[in-house]
Amino acid sequence: MTETQLLDTDVLIVGAGGTGLTVAAAIASFAPDLRVTLLERDLSSPCNSAIASNFIPAAGTRFQRAAGIEDSPELLLADILKKNGGHVDLRLARAICEGSAEAVHWLVDEVGVALELAPELTWLGHSVVRMHAHPERGGPPVLAALRRFVQACSQVEILDQTVCTGLAGDALTGISGVSAQRAGQALQIRASRVVLACGGFGARPELVAAHIPEMASAPHIGSAKDLGDALDWGQSLGAALALMGSYQGRDCIFADGTRVTPPVLNQGGIAVNAAGLRFVNELQDYSSLARVYRQQPGQAAYFIWDQHIQQQVAGVLVMRQAMERGGIVQCADSALLARTLGLPAATLEATLRQWADLPRGSPDAFGRAAPERPLKPPYYAARITGAVAHTQGGLVVDTAGRVLKPDGQPIPALHAGGNAIAGISGDSCTGYLSGNGLLVAYTSGYLIARTIAAELSPAGA
Ligand SMILES: Cc1cc2nc3c(=O)[nH]c(=O)nc-3n(C[C@H](O)[C@H](O)[C@H](O)COP(=O)(O)OP(=O)(O)OC[C@H]3O[C@@H](n4cnc5c(N)ncnc54)[C@H](O)[C@@H]3O)c2cc1C
Incomplete structure (x- = not known):
């Protein structure tokens, strides 16, 4: 047996x-001696x-100012609270909002991530344009820039193919390192x-079944x-856990995550069920709608949009992937669309006609106002279902990311x-x-780094 x-x-x-x-990356920026x-x-x-x-929200960035957009951490916090009904640790939410612009500026200026203002998702509950995204609207270029930056820092080492298997220490005296496994080799790392x-x-x-x-x-x-x-390590340490039912819902075409971009609905697209009928205001946010799609017959829905919308979104990474993977169909008219999707033709035709004939701007039975432009053939469509994108519950932390016990002590x-x-x-x-x-991933990471750098290094103080 190899030695640890x-x-x-x-x-x-x-x-x-x-x-x-x-x-x-932020520790390397703030405290190069660590x-x-x-x-x-x-x-x-x-x-x-x-x-x-x-899409990364941040309030009060120079990108917003350059575009003439007035925003503030207070406004972002108000939008977050409106959405989650106040079920949140207010101090943590405020700290995240207050740190958001600094974190985005640092990502752009120090790390070299190309971010620009992205106006597409404002309708989902942000009261001003505050999403920042890479021009390709995808995660890989953002992560690649971060990874390049980290790999160029001599004091940072990434051990790939290495699984952390546990924490050393206890809740009273604290954590002194971890145990890990790498290619059959056991590691003990003090930190x-x-x-x-x-x-x-x-x-x-x-865990999803138990909590969601x-x-x-x-x-x-x-x-x-x-x-x-x-979660497992936190539980065995006796750490406080909260909001375990919290998750981001999404729609997906295939279980591998193939999906369409939300603006296909925002710009005038609709969702129908297996009966060919609309059933919801599609402009509710995608997270809340995921479980509504699961409640439809066959746990499925069909998004329908048109050529004009398709032209607006065709370049978005997930749309290109959905096209390549055969998840989107194009049909010359509603009869062909019904045949292709296996939906009742007369009902689908009536649904599309009703949506197109709705007086512009006036709300329908679900409270959705008809878009400026009615949908016109040729149509595009995708069969979707509701999915879990990621979970949002877990360890309770303070504003510097210190893991807390149920008594509030770190x-x-x-x-x-x-x-x-x-x-x-x-x-x-x-919520x-x-x-x-x-917002939480990048800003909490940035705030944790700032705290640790200040605590451990004269350079970071
Ligand atoms: C489809 C989808 C779309 C989304 N779109 C958006 C969006 O547009 N905007 C937005 O704000 N959020 C979005 N999110 C949410 C966002 O992706 C997450 O909130 C965020 O990426 C979480 O970052 P993280 O660092 O916590 O986790 P990750 O980025 O998942 O990183 C965790 C890492 O930990 C590693 N790891 C796990 N266990 C171990 C172990 N024992 N040992 C060693 N390594 C381990 C994993 O391998 C992984 O690399 C989306 C999520 C999904 C799934």
């Missing part, structure tokens, strides 16, 4: 997704930050601080590496961020304001 290898570092980060890479070690289960398989469309950036539990069906029973049989379209490790030397923590999205799918995932 002993390693030593200043900051040990579990998980090299958006949160973990941000912690590593040694940082990142453990990653498998860099070649996508984490949630790579799967995400990567002054441990950061759990290893995501949520969306890929653990038994309404989605027990729904596909999970997030990272297959979202195995709930932080577990010494242990931090957590991103999807590992109880986030800012209430306690179900309806998720679009962008809450990456």
Whole structure:
């Protein structure tokens, strides 16, 4: 049997997704004297930050100012609270909102991530344009820039194909390191601080069934590496857990995550069920709608849009992927559409006619105003179902990401961020304001790094 290898570092980060890479990169920026070690289960398989469309909200950025948009952390906080009904740790939500612009500026200026203002998703509950996204509207280029930055820092080491298997220490005296496995080799790594950036539990069906029973049989379209490790370790330490029913719902065409971009609905598209009938105001946010789609016959719905909308969204990464994977059909008229989708032709024809004939601007039976332009053939369509994208419940932390016990005291030397923590999205799918995932991932990572750098390094103080 090979002997356990002993390693030593200043900051040990579990998980090299958006949160973990941000912690590593920001510590390297603030405190270049600190040694940082990142453990990653498998860099070649996508984490949630790579799967995400990567719309990142931030309030009060220079990009907004240049576009003449007035925004503030208070306004972002108000939008978040409106969406989650106040089911949130107010201090954490406020700290995240206040740190959001600084984190985005740092990503652009220090790390070199190309971000621009993205106006497409404002309708989902943000009162001003505040989404920032890569021009390709996808996660991979953002993660690639972060990874390049980290790999160029000599004091940061990424141990790939390395699975953290447990924490050393206890809730009273604190955490002094971790145990890990790498290619059959056991590792014990001592560290002054441990950061759990290893995501949520969306890929653990038994945990989803226990905490989010309404989605027990729904596909999970997030990272297959979202195995709930932080939750297990937190539970065995006696850490406080909260908002366990919180998740981001999404629609998907295939269980591999193939999906359409939300603006196909916003710009005038509709959803019908297997009877060819509309059943909901499609402009509700995609997270809340996921479970509504699961309640339809066959647990399915059909999104229908037209050529004009298709031209607006054709370049978006997920649309290109959906096209390539055969998830979108194009049909010259409603009869062909009904035949292709297997829907009752007369009902579908009537539904499309009713939607097209609705007086512009006036609300329909579901409270949705007809769009400026009626849908016209040729039509595009996709059969979808509701899915779990990622979970938002987990470890309770303070504003610096310190993991807390039920009495509110921190577990010494242990931090957590991103999807590992109880986030800012209430306690179900309806509290998720679009962008809450990456807002928490990047900003909590940045705030954790700032705290650790200040505590451990004269350079970071
Ligand atoms: C389909 C989809 C679309 C989304 N779109 C958006 C969006 O547009 N905007 C938005 O704000 N949010 C979006 N999100 C949510 C967002 O992706 C997540 O909230 C965010 O990426 C979480 O970051 P993270 O660092 O916590 O997790 P991840 O990015 O998943 O990183 C966790 C890492 O930890 C590693 N890990 C896990 N366990 C271990 C272990 N034991 N040892 C070593 N490594 C381990 C994993 O391998 C993984 O690489 C979306 C999510 C999905 C699934």
